[in-house]
Amino acid sequence: MKRVQGSKDVQLLGCTNPVQDKWRIRWDIQTTEDGVTSFVEEEFSEKPDIEKIKSVIFSWIDHRVEERIKSGFTYLGQKVWLSQENQFNYKSTYDLAVQTKGKNLPVTFKFGTDDMPYYAKFNTLSELSDFYLKMVAYIREMVENGWKDKDTIDFTLYL
Structure with a gap:
């Protein structure tokens, strides 16, 4: 491709x-x-055939969605790299904070880039919730945009 x-x-x-x-x-x-x-x-x-065409185009859309999720989110004006590992780490930290009513806080996450890191410290469950819920909403929006992209393709034009 x-x-x-x-x-x-x-x-x-x-x-x-x-x-x-x-x-x-x-x-x-x-x-x-x-x-x-x-x-x-x-x-x-x-x-x-049409199934192969759909498979190739849908795979391209899925890859583009994954890349947007990984590299497109910002928080506090800083880029947040949302690899699968980072998403898991953010979720587990958030879940533990909810379960313990914030006793595992404060917690610090590294945002930004390797050249210009930004360390965000979350002192309260409210602060961490704000970050986590915005991250989840961003991921959901990117996935839904991918669905819309797939739904707008008229595959009859490939017949």
Whole structure:
């Protein structure tokens, strides 16, 4: 899969080499204000059926959602890296704080970047809850956006 530039009238499914039976599917067609059109495409060694097309495009959307979750969240103006491990650590810290009514606090998390770290200290359950609930809401929003992206694709255009 790669993003390339091309015509705004690009075919979503096309045979690029009939002798070798090479086919390409294209999606996420975007045209900038200055008229440059780009899209994502994937090449196949035979004509893909609709299930293969759906699988490739949905996998791309899922990967994009995962990347947005990992690197798109900010808190207190700082980037928060939401890897699976970090999400687990934040959840377990939050759960323990709720169960113990905050007796495990204060707790400090490292936000920002490796070059410019920011250490956020949570002294109260209220402060930690604010962070955790915003993080969960952000993850939910990214997942729901992925669902919407999948729902807006008209796969009849690939038939």
